[in-house]
Amino acid sequence: MYTSAVRQTPTPRMRSLFALEALLVFGIGAAAHFLFDAIGRWAPLAWTAPVNESLWEHIKMAFWPTLIVDWVLGAKLPTGRHRIVCTAMSACVSTLLIAPLFYAYTGILGHHLLAADIAIFAIAVGAGHWLAYRVAVGPTPDDGAVVAAVLLAAALGLALVVFTYRPPLMEVFRASLSGRYGLDLAAGDSPLQRVVGSEQ
Numbered sequence: 001m002y003t004s005a006v007r008q009t010p011t012p013r014m015r016s017l018f019a020l021e022a023l024l025v026f027g028i029g030a031a032a033h034f035l036f037d038a039i040g041r042w043a044p045l046a047w048t049a050p051v052n053e054s055l056w057e058h059i060k061m062a063f064w065p066t067l068i069v070d071w072v073l074g075a076k077l078p079t080g081r082h083r084i085v086c087t088a089m090s091a092c093v094s095t096l097l098i099a100p101l102f103y104a105y106t107g108i109l110g111h112h113l114l115a116a117d118i119a120i121f122a123i124a125v126g127a128g129h130w131l132a133y134r135v136a137v138g139p140t141p142d143d144g145a146v147v148a149a150v151l152l153a154a155a156l157g158l159a160l161v162v163f164t165y166r167p168p169l170m171e172v173f174r175a176s177l178s179g180r181y182g183l184d185l186a187a188g189d190s191p192l193q194r195v196v197g198s199e200q
Contacts, residue, residue, distance in 0.1 A: 018132060025062070025069050047161040056099075059160070063091050089135060090129050097127055164183055
């Protein structure tokens with residue numbers, strides 16, 4: 001898993017780097033919630049942001065911003081291997097934590113709350129970056145760890161793209177407002193419409 005047992009020295013600068021990444025991802029991810037409406041619901045870019053109010057669509061808010069922000073700022077990490085593994089780990093962990101956390105709390109309450117949804121997003125992003133930080137201050141990852149990280153991130157990214165246009169007929173893909181699945185420009189179930197509707 002590691003090329004050597006030599007660990008990196010944790011520094012305030014390193015901790016600040018990952019805290020900054022998490023804050024940027026949270027902010028950009030929140031803004032991405034409305035990106036599809038902002039680009040005129042243009043189908044070719046639908047894979048970049050939530051296209052409806054399904055749980056699946058909302059995990060894009062964690063994946064793509066994390067992939068971009070962490071890769072750019074990851075240039076400051078000790079090695080290229082750390083950069084690759086930390087970026088993939090934070091993106092995948094942040095993304096994959098959202099669904100179980102959402103189903104756990106809604107299973108207890110019986111419904112969802114906007115404040116709880118926001119908290120879950122923050123927790124998922126924070127957890128992903130904390131784990132990535134632990135990798136960053138550890139020994140240099142070996143070839144196997146790098147390959148596994150790349151393959152996992154690529155598989156998750158591909159799934160996000162494919163299932164935007166061809167979603168399985170499962171609850172996690174069902175839009176909460178329209179009851180439809182995937183990219184349906186006439187469904188009337190955009191994230192912006194949900195916010196506007198909740199204010200009326």
